[in-house]
Amino acid sequence: MTATSNLPRRWHPLRKHAEQDQFFNARERFLVAVAGRRSGKTEIAKRRLVRSALAFSTFPGKFIACAPTRDQAKRIYWDDIKALVPKSLIVDVSETELMLRLVTGTRLGVVGMDKPERAEGEPIDGVILDEFADMKPRAFQASVRPALSTVGRPGWAIFIGKPKGRNHFYQLWNKARSQSDPSWRAFHWRSSTVIDPEEDAAARRDLDPLTYAQEYDADFVNFEGRIYYPFEAAVHANERLPYHDEADLVFAFDFNVAPGIAVVCQEHRYDGTNPKVAGEITAVIGEVWIPQNSNTPAVCRKLAADWGRHKGHVYLYGDATGGSRGSAKVLGSDWDLIEAELRPVFGSRLHLRVPRANPHERVRVNAMNSRMLTADGRIRMLVDPARAPHVVEDLEGVVALEGGSGEIDKSSYPMLTHVSDALGYYVERRHPIVEHVVTSEDI
Numbered sequence: 001m002t003a004t005s006n007l008p009r010r011w012h013p014l015r016k017h018a019e020q021d022q023f024f025n026a027r028e029r030f031l032v033a034v035a036g037r038r039s040g041k042t043e044i045a046k047r048r049l050v051r052s053a054l055a056f057s058t059f060p061g062k063f064i065a066c067a068p069t070r071d072q073a074k075r076i077y078w079d080d081i082k083a084l085v086p087k088s089l090i091v092d093v094s095e096t097e098l099m100l101r102l103v104t105g106t107r108l109g110v111v112g113m114d115k116p117e118r119a120e121g122e123p124i125d126g127v128i129l130d131e132f133a134d135m136k137p138r139a140f141q142a143s144v145r146p147a148l149s150t151v152g153r154p155g156w157a158i159f160i161g162k163p164k165g166r167n168h169f170y171q172l173w174n175k176a177r178s179q180s181d182p183s184w185r186a187f188h189w190r191s192s193t194v195i196d197p198e199e200d201a202a203a204r205r206d207l208d209p210l211t212y213a214q215e216y217d218a219d220f221v222n223f224e225g226r227i228y229y230p231f232e233a234a235v236h237a238n239e240r241l242p243y244h245d246e247a248d249l250v251f252a253f254d255f256n257v258a259p260g261i262a263v264v265c266q267e268h269r270y271d272g273t274n275p276k277v278a279g280e281i282t283a284v285i286g287e288v289w290i291p292q293n294s295n296t297p298a299v300c301r302k303l304a305a306d307w308g309r310h311k312g313h314v315y316l317y318g319d320a321t322g323g324s325r326g327s328a329k330v331l332g333s334d335w336d337l338i339e340a341e342l343r344p345v346f347g348s349r350l351h352l353r354v355p356r357a358n359p360h361e362r363v364r365v366n367a368m369n370s371r372m373l374t375a376d377g378r379i380r381m382l383v384d385p386a387r388a389p390h391v392v393e394d395l396e397g398v399v400a401l402e403g404g405s406g407e408i409d410k411s412s413y414p415m416l417t418h419v420s421d422a423l424g425y426y427v428e429r430r431h432p433i434v435e436h437v438v439t440s441e442d443i
Contacts, residue, residue, distance in 0.1 A: 010083040011047070019189040020044055028185040032176035033160045034169075036191030036216040038199075041160045042076060045128045048158065050084040052126045053108045059153060060105030061125040066144075068134040070112025074098055076130060077110045116143035123150035127157050132172070133164035163220040165406045170220045191216040204376040206433055208369035227365055227408055228420065230373035231395040237383040239272055241283045246312045250430075251303055251342075253296075253318030254422035255334045259415060260294020262303055263287050263391060263423045267430075270382070277379045282371055282427060284383040287419060289390045296334045300341035313349045314342070317426035320358045359428050362406055367428040368420070381427070394420035 014020070017040070023033050024044050035041040046065070053063040065081065067073035078098055082090075085100065085108065092101040099109030106125075111118045113129070116139040124147040129140060140157070148155030159172055177186035192200045203216050208230050213219040243266065250265040264286030270277045288302045307314075322333040335354060342350055358364075371381040372395075383391050397416050401409045410417055 006086065008083060008086055010080070014040070014043070015194070017189070017194060019187055019193075023187045024048060026185055026187075029154065029156045029183040030176065031156075031158045031185055031187065032173050033158065033187040034163060034173055034218045034220075035160070035187075035189050036162060036218040037203075039189060039191045039194045039218075042130060045130065045158050045160050046077060046080050046084060049126060049128055050081060050108065052156075053102065053106050054085070054089065056106050056125060057104050059125075060107070061153075062123060063106070063108045063126040064111045064119065064124060065109075065128040065130065066111045066113045066119065066135075067130045068112070069114045070098075070110075070118075072131070073110040073112045077128075081108060081110070113139050113143075119143050119147060122147065123153060123155065124148055125153060125155045127155065129157060129159045131161045132159045133161050133167060133169035137168040162218055163214050166220055173220065188218060190218060201376075205374050205378065206370055207375050208366070208373050209375045211366045211370060211433075212375040225400060226396075227398045227400055227406075228368060228372065228395045230369050233385070233392055233396060235274070235276070236372060236379065236381065236395070237385040237392045239274070239382070239384075240386060241285050241382055241384040242268070242271075243285050244268060244312075245310055248312055249307060249310050249314045250426055251307075251314060251316050251318075252422040252426040253299070253316070253334070253338070254418045254425070255296060255319055255322070256418050257294050258292050259390075259418060260290035260296070260299045261288055261390070261418045261422060262299050263388070263419055263426070264303070264307065265423070265426060274379070276377065277382065280380070282381040282431070284381070284388045284391050284423065286384070287388040287391055289419070291415075296337040297341050300338055304342065304345045308345050310346070313351060314346045315351045315353050316342075317353050317429055318422055319425060320355050353429060355429065358425070361408060363433070364421075364424040364428045365406070365408070367431060367433055368424045370433055371427050371431055380431075388419075391419050391423065394418070 020040055023031065024047065033041050049063050049065055053061065065073060065077040067076055082093065082100065089102050090100055091103055097109065099107050101107050113135045116136060120143050124144065127144055129135065129144070144157065148157060161169060163170065173186060175181070176184040200216070204212060207215065210221050210229065214221045247266055247268060252263040252265065254261055263284060266283050266285055267280060268283055269279065270281045286306065288299050290298055290302070316338060322335050335352065373379055385392055394416050397413060398420055399409050399412070401407045408417055
């Protein structure tokens with residue numbers, strides 16, 4: 001994986017890594033590379049794609065790099081592909097079609113697999129399927145595989161990405177590593193073997209153990225079972241937590257009529273005796289739980305009754321959609337109703353902190369689990385069991401959808417998930433998981 005004199009400077013030398021070297025030089029037709037975040041898998045795939053396109057002269061070939069959406073494909077691949085190809089070999093560049101044509105007639109470009117049919121209709125000589133776990137399960141077999149089967153010019157495919165539960169990517173990985181078909185080969189390496197040690201240590205501090213194992217160790221973690229698996233009531237909810245009347249107070253909402261709920265939190269420095277807890281924590285110090293026939297004004301009136309004497313600022317977090325049932329249908333947005341009920345109580349000390357759109361469910365769950373327990377063993381969230389008993393029940397009882405990739409089961413236990421969802425909206429916004437980056441140019 002070294003640059004040669006006739007290639008652009010973008011082909012800078014890469015750091016030596018045995019598994020990556022084997023991946024770059026492998027001759028099997030179908031390669032499956034499973035590696036963690038920022039581990040160099042996409043960079044190597046780009047170089048393989050461009051190298052193959054430059055060397056292809058039998059026919060005017062076609063080589064494409066695919067990602068789950070067109071925007072992703074463009075962001076990840078387009079500028080780098082143009083930079084990796086010598087300008088003297090480029091005849092035409094289409095920014096509309098995201099395709100460049102070489103002097104040999106070969107085309108090289110990027111495609112979004114949100115519409116897999118974009119890859120249909122003509123032979124493909126080489127393809128990268130990046131973040132394959134996020135693509136539609138049938139996208140390869142139905143749209144890409146037939147285009148690789150042209151008589152006299154069999155195409156190749158590279159599948160890369162991080163695991164995402166045990167879905168179709170996991171099945172493909174098992175096929176490749178089983179060695180049952182000599183045209184398939186599997187590769188795996190961990191982020192810690194590539195990124196700087198301080199970056200790996202930071203990730204361990206920020207992420208819960210399962211998320212770290214999936215995102216950085218590139219393990220196919222089975223998320224079936226409890227969604228909030230790090231939570232242990234005997235550890236996270238075994239003591240009363242203080243309330244500070246002049247510190248910031250948080251109300252977090254999820255909008256339902258059965259139950260009507262809200263979660264009350266504060267951020268403060270832990271001063272208890274649990275040796276695994278230290279520093280600033282998210283303290284869940286209260287909740288609203290109205291089992292039946294609730295609405296947003298009723299939840300707010302309960303919050304006002306319980307916390308209306310608070311002297312500090314009050315921040316509102318929650319479901320960005322504003323609810324679609326109950327009171328919102330008749331009286332307007334739930335956030336408008338909240339403003340109408342709580343502004344007279346808290347005045348200018350009331351602040352709305354709601355994004356335009358909700359985070360993906362898995363992002364929210366990962367933020368919650370990482371707050372409860374990091375990969376290096378630190379706890380940064382506690383729940384007052386007396387003032388927030390339904391939060392404890394949710395964190396103990398919410399389960400994953402059977403057969404899914406870690407999605408929350410919303411139907412089996414309809415009274416669960418609501419308070420933990422509300423808490424999750426706040427935690428993800430206040431304590432998002434940081435995307436750690438590689439600090440060295442040569443990775």
